Amino acid sequence: MARRTMSLLPQWSSRVFSVELDGAPHYFAVQKKHRGEEVPRLFGEKAQKHDRCYSLLVCSGDRVRRAKFYGELRDKLLRHLSPECDLSPMSSFLPNVKGSLIRGYFFKDSSGTSSLTERVLQDVIQRDPVLVCSYFRGEDGQVWTQRPWPPAEGQLIEMSEDYYVVPSEAPGYHPSVLNIINSDVFYSFEEAYEVLKKCGDIIPEARSVLELLPSRAEARSKPDFPVIVIEGLDATGKTTLTESLRDTLGAVLLRSPPQCLSPWRARFDQEPPLIRRAFYALGNYITAEQIGQQGMKTPVIVDRFWHSTAAYAIATAVNGPLSNLPAEGSEVYRWPSDLLQPSLVVLLTLDPEERKRRLRNRGLGKTEEEQELDHNHLFRLRVEEAYRRISGPACVTVDASPSADQVLQQVLLLIRGKCHL
Template sequence: MILGWSTVGLLSRLITKREAVRRQIEIISSACSYCISSSYSQIMGTSHNPCSTDWEHRIFAVDANPSLGYPEPFYFTSLTNKDRASPATSNEWPMLAHGGIALSVCITDPFPVSAARLHRSLGQQLAQLFSGTCHVLRLLSYLPQDPYASLLRGFFICDPQNCTSTQHRLKHLLSEHRQHISSFTYQQKPQGGIWQNVLELNGGEQEMEEHWQVVRMGEPDPSPFALNILHTAVYYSLSSTRAVLLQCSACIPEAARILELLDKCDTSAKKGRFPVIVIEGLDATGKSTLTESLKDSLKATLLRSPPDCISKWRKTFDDEPSLIKRAYYAAGNYVGACEIAKASMNSPVIVDRYWHSTAAYAIATEIVGSVHSLPPCHHEVYQWPRDLLRPDLVILLTVSDEERMRRMRGRGLEETKEEKELESNTMFRLKVEEAYKRIENPQCVIIDASPAKEMVLKETLNVVRKHCVI
């Protein structure tokens, strides 16, 4: 069979565009799946929660908030489930003292992106609704037999005055999202014990009879806060990064553009024969100055994270919930890895920030409280992703707090939310630095960047020669 030139040309164009077509199919499929699920819930008009029958077997974790008077996390579970968890020293609930009441809100939306957006929106509304009357804390819960797949996020509301309007206002706020929300109340009964009752969100005045007794417990293993990092804050594979970007690409066009860039990258490319050196550190520790000096001294290629090709969308993703924001930075690492692999074929490569920054800031943000609240050393949250190109050397620059603050004030540049947090919150700064130091494979080599830039460069070059073949 002989084909005409026009037919051949058409087939050629179709083959060339097949990847673009596949991408569009994936995006449309993701959007359709979300729409079908949402339409189903609206048509049925009832709460659809696959975990609803398992509430009695869940472990709940209320996060610390020292500024509100809760210095340590608070854990509890059903009385029938207590033997499976570590015991607590007492069953006293400070938030229920003197007749107080507590309420929990769990988001059960099965779609991670829409669940994350709902979580952020509700958090903002709850803080505004109960400002000055109730304390709103972060809540996590999971099933011990399936902790990874069953993790849910939400809020724990402490009402020390037990105001009659609290439940009514909460119901009114949650009723719009009742198909993706489960809510409970907690009260100490006169006959003793703490009881968890389902808060009906269907608009009726009569409460459901479903209730059970709950007890405090010690810190569970695995920690729900560490689980939350592993599944919503730090990405340990390209596939998990892509999954989130694909799901949100229907509502965030820039996510689709990043997926297209990832499709064009050879994310499995190996590092070339020249060394790859990453410079890490908090803002205003001298990273930019040092990376430029190293570039000249080593005749190296200088790259930055996020890469230039996606940095123009940074503001868009910084305004999104953590799940989406962190996916953007993770994607930046994988796109950057392709550039690193290519550049290291011809010269040494200096990288201004890489995966250490992505992970350290996320871990410090998700863990409330002091440095002691961070997951212990050698925990899996500190492990380098197996499918991401590894550098030969990672250098962490540190300076004294006084020097760093002086540099921050002298920069006169627009600060990100996290940069402002670093400037105002000493505890957050300490957590970020400690998370940097705990990341493994590779670990950071720490250099004091307080001296003059010439001295810092000299020490850095000594470290580079010690660890790399230049």
């Protein structure tokens, strides 16, 4: 912990801190001298006179253990802190520096006595890789300072003095963008494999998944017949269309994630994003191996593939409006260089109200992300836009509102034009 903390210290005053309050990020920075800046909004509006604020940043050097501990820390704080402590997600980053984002939590203690809070924090820092800071209001109420917690003898010189808290401009994009590559979205077999391999000691099921993985040569094999991927949100008609295409073209129908991962999906869905996304990324390579084998004999239809994995991950990592997404053309949207590329990707789209009506009629249980689609309009827009921005190959959008047969005929025209079937 000390080594990781020391690596942060020389950059401390260059970092920006982001706290999510009421669904919106609030940004602040710290500096050694105060020049009359205003109090950042989250301190000026949200903190009362007797409140004390704290931040906890998870600083473990091992990103798998850091991801695991980040989720566990939230549960620990919610369980042990006073109900008057209002916990919010927090991050710290160096502007425009990829991979610089570290995550944690921010809270204010409104209990009027900090004894319980300090006991909880003391327990956390004794056992866990966490950098804790406390924040103090000046006598005039117009200045806040940040200092490491607890103040102790032998404190590192760089952190022995207070830093003044000042407002910071919002970055040009959501800070999570800095860590999307090979954290939320994986762009090679090796990157995703390394994450699950490191999970072997803490998640026994990871070993079973690794045993299913193909060799690299098999995952790269190019099939002789066309490979058509059908993408779209739930209830856009993917199942009906893919089964009709299978029957019409005499094709093989595959699904991603592959059936062989079903026994472990519920287990990995409980894991933090880094581990969960690596699991689903590797599922695409298993599907790619199946495509390579079947595509030597017949056309292959695939119900979802890498586009879904990436679009949902990007939309989840980056909250807020569409403007927070990585810019169009960003490397975030590139296809993995070692993953088999389909001949055609069709994205089925549907009016949101019609999609909800179809979901109600199906009466099926929904994943957490599909539930989020229903009540979060912005999340749905981010997913759909991320789909459209992925390249290599890009999606061809098809309106799924006509009858199933009309949609089938439209997609068959596309296949005949692009795949010569």
